[in-house]
Amino acid sequence: MPMDHHKPNIPATPPRQSWTFSQDVNAEIRRAAATGIYDIRGGGAKRRVPHFDDLLFLGASISRYPLEGYRERCDTNVTIGARFAKKPIELEIPITIAGMSFGSLSGAAKEALGRGASLAGTSTTTGDGGMTPEERGHSKLLVYQYLPSRYGMNPDDLRKADAIEIVVGQGAKPGGGGMLLGQKISDRVAEMRDLPMGIDQRSACRHPDWTGPDDMEIKILELREITGWEKPIYVKIGGARPYYDTALAVKAGADAIVLDGMQGGTAATQDVFIEHVGMPTLACLRPAVQALQDLGMHREVQLIVSGGIRTGADVAKALALGADAVSIGTAALVALGDNDPKWEDEYQKLGTTAGAYDDWHEGLDPAGITTQVPELEARLDPIEGGRRLRNYLKTMTLEAQTLARACGKSHLHKLEPEDLCALTMEAAAMAQVPLAGTEWIPGKNGF
């Protein structure tokens, strides 16, 4: 006799999805089984990790008085690189545009970033693949990246730069190199990189002519000698061992440290790398500041923090924890129009949806930003894009000033950890500020 599954008096349990084998996980297993290769994508870690959202400003009170919103000054300028460089960089706002390669981004997108940054009084940064004339021409302050691949590297561009950034690592992939897939290798990209068209280009994960901190010191000496000790030299590190990496970069002679946490975007990296290597930005910040303080170098060697910076609140919180400035990548692309719902029809055709599109390496970006296809690139007007980026940078700055004034600070750099509390124990432990409503900082005073 067949079993009766519908006995009316036995309650049915709803189908239960495994937490371990979730829909996402199973889909990825099927994808891997079908293709035999890991998933490559752009963007940063998508999982939720402790972040600046888990911190709050306390604001003023009887013992701390605030500054008047529209009347009393709250300065935002920052000088970067005065430790050794004859010509330090003067920024009007403590938000810079992070290094994003020409190749991963279109020429128009690079131009828009330069225009927006210049209008807002800040710097932009080249990326893997070298410096383009458009970018140099439209950027008042341009930081030139010195990467392991050395694609396009040359002393003329080095001399044209306003600062040099030695890239040791990136938050999305500390310990990883890069990959630009063949479909994005146009004639121009190929020529700049001295490689044939249409092949997958690997960017090395290690510098070809030095290893370790002692060599790095000599490399910095060489770069300074080539450029007459004029230009600030930054060292960019991924969020792996922020205390020691910061200390070693300072010892090697860096003028500034760029510290990129795991939420930091990338143009193309394995998903497994993005999601499983490196520490959250929030967890990286205090150890780096501690290293600078231990060496007596806090505010002498500037700390620029990136990885998931989106709002003026993020800026203010990063500065309160000891950063001198922040840097943005993904948010700048969104300001230009990346993942805009107005392209939803096209995102659907690519099997995704606005807000989730991350196949930046495939070069088919409907918004015309992460592409080398001329028809798509034409969708981004670099002048309009620059204006949008300027607006966004200004808005973030105003937001950060609003928060700083509420804490009674006449310069964003006067924000301090004492202005903050944490919403979660994790954030309290990482940021080393008390859990809201308590005086408890995990790990302090024996607890």
Add this chain to the structure above:
Amino acid sequence: MERYDLATGSLREMNAQLQAVAPGENLTAWEILNPDGRHAIAVGLDAPIEVRVMGPTGYYCSGMNQQATVRIRGNAGPGVAENMMSGKVIVEGDASQYAGATGRGGLLAIKGNASSRCGISMKGIDIVVGGSVGHMSCFMGQKGNLVVCGDAGEALGDSLYEARVFVRGSVKSLGADCVEKEMRPEHLAALENLLESAEIDTDPADFRRYGSARRLYNFDIDNAGAY
């Protein structure tokens, strides 16, 4: 002939003087005395001058050179002529690791041996080594020529792109995607020129040519073990 003595002067002053030579000026020949293994000697030059470094150098001698001819009368430390753009660098002794790394043009001639990773990520430079080279030489070599008159160590030309490698002696092993290729007349002619400019008198016919099999140019899971 101008002389600069590093025993009494400073690296900064010396490099500044060499970098300041403008085209058409008379200060075209220099001798650097007592280099004593100092790093970053004669870097960032950009004029058709002749510099003779009278002894051994440390890291990155003549890094990013443009136009100048630099002759090192001794051994050279790591990264000699790294990212050279044009001009000529001659090492009369041996060279340490990463000689000519990422170089984009010009000629690096090493009379003695070169260590590991000679010509790593080279992007158009020509490198001629009178002696042998160490392991992983020409790793990820993109463009240009590496000529080795002696032997090559392990994993020669690993992950090679379009750079050409010529070796006269033995090759301990070839790296991933590097294969021996036919030596055609145009290669022999190019090799003859390279040897001549490097002041090395050897018969090009004794060399074998290696290059990329181009099997790893676009990712294929069946080759995953080779990457």
